[in-house]
Amino acid sequence: MRYDADLYAEADDYTPAARRPLPVDSDVYEWFLDRARRSGHEDVATLINAALREHIRRADEPLERTLRRVLREELRKVG
Numbered sequence: 001m002r003y004d005a006d007l008y009a010e011a012d013d014y015t016p017a018a019r020r021p022l023p024v025d026s027d028v029y030e031w032f033l034d035r036a037r038r039s040g041h042e043d044v045a046t047l048i049n050a051a052l053r054e055h056i057r058r059a060d061e062p063l064e065r066t067l068r069r070v071l072r073e074e075l076r077k078v079g
Contacts, residue, residue, distance in 0.1 A: 024048070029044065032044045032047050032048050032051075035047055
């Protein structure tokens with residue numbers, strides 16, 4: 001599948017990489033679609049990209065920072 005750059009040239013967030021087709025399993029897509037509908041978002045791709053960016057950010061997080069973040073979150077839960 002090819003995309004036509006002229007078709008997307010006027011989009012505010014256009015970059016060639018932004019319009020590459022990416023197969024997504026139907027259960028994953030449905031999960032994001034459900035979240036989009038519940039939150040009032042119309043664009044499922046925006047939610048998927050946000051989740052991927054958060055995953056990347058956390059994947060690059062040093063182990064010590066991850067442990068501190070998780071401990072803070074858990075301590076908040078128990079009061």
